Amino acid sequence: ETGVTQSPTHLIKTRGQQVTLRCSSQSGHNTVSWYQQALGQGPQFIFQYYREEENGRGNFPPRFSGLQFPNYSSELNVNALELDDSALYLCASSFGAGGSYNEQFFGPGTRLTVL
Amino acid sequence: DQQVKQNSPSLSVQEGRISILNCDYTNSMFDYFLWYKKYPAEGPTFLISISSIKDKNEDGRFTVFLNKSAKHLSLHIVPSQPGDSAVYFCAASHNNAGNMLTFGGGTRLMVKP
Numbered sequence: 001e002t003g004v005t006q007s008p009t010h011l012i013k014t015r016g017q018q019v020t021l022r023c024s025s026q027s028g029h030n031t032v033s034w035y036q037q038a039l040g041q042g043p044q045f046i047f048q049y050y051r052e053e054e055n056g057r058g059n060f061p062p063r064f065s066g067l068q069f070p071n072y073s074s075e076l077n078v079n080a081l082e083l084d085d086s087a088l089y090l091c092a093s094s095f096g097a098g099g100s101y102n103e104q105f106f107g108p109g110t111r112l113t114v115l
Numbered sequence: 116d117q118q119v120k121q122n123s124p125s126l127s128v129q130e131g132r133i134s135i136l137n138c139d140y141t142n143s144m145f146d147y148f149l150w151y152k153k154y155p156a157e158g159p160t161f162l163i164s165i166s167s168i169k170d171k172n173e174d175g176r177f178t179v180f181l182n183k184s185a186k187h188l189s190l191h192i193v194p195s196q197p198g199d200s201a202v203y204f205c206a207a208s209h210n211n212a213g214n215m216l217t218f219g220g221g222t223r224l225m226v227k228p
Contacts, residue, residue, distance in 0.1 A: 004158070033215065042220045043159070045215050
């Protein structure tokens with residue numbers, strides 16, 4: 001069973017650029033959630049995708065967008081990068097969404113640095 | 116507005132002793148609580164959880180206590196081991212939110228041999 005993988009591991013961008021981060025969910029999972037973890041803070045929920053549709057969104061502006069593909073892998077896109085976007089971006093996969101909690105498994109994250 | 120707070124950024128404990136990590140929440144809609152452990156360069160890994168219908172859940176060396184009236188939960192690790200040294204996050208969810216978790220800021224636990 002393959003776990004959750006994310007690419008790239010590290011990324012450096014400059015302010016104003018756009019970035020795409022990728023996540024492959026664990027085998028059998030159909031839900032992907034994305035979190036932003038700023039330095040010294042806990043992860044903050046960005047959004048969740050369930051069966052290729054956005055299923056919920058946290059308090060993040062529209063320049064944070066995502067996609068989920070038929071194989072349930074996912075992308076996080078951030079436009080017009082700002083310095084405060086520098087963070088570790090985590091994705092987590094699970095089976096099922098909404099209702100009660102379903103155990104989710106986190107990937108190792110992508111470290112984004114915006115200069 | 117931080118709905119889940121971990122007020123101790125760090126905790127140092129001697130090997131073999133008890134580690135107690137605390138977490139407070141403000142949103143009374145939360146009905147499911149989790150603890151995650153995170154090592155550097157790895158994603159958080161699930162440790163233990165508790166539903167709001169319980170006040171205690173135990174799994175080996177790990178016990179989580181929930182005090183709903185105080186909106187407080189704690190994680191007890193007994194006995195603590197050097198391999199437990201990591202950052203611990205508490206997280207909360209409510210029934211309609213499923214897997215959309217609200218995390219605390221984390222507590223770095225250091226277990227000294």
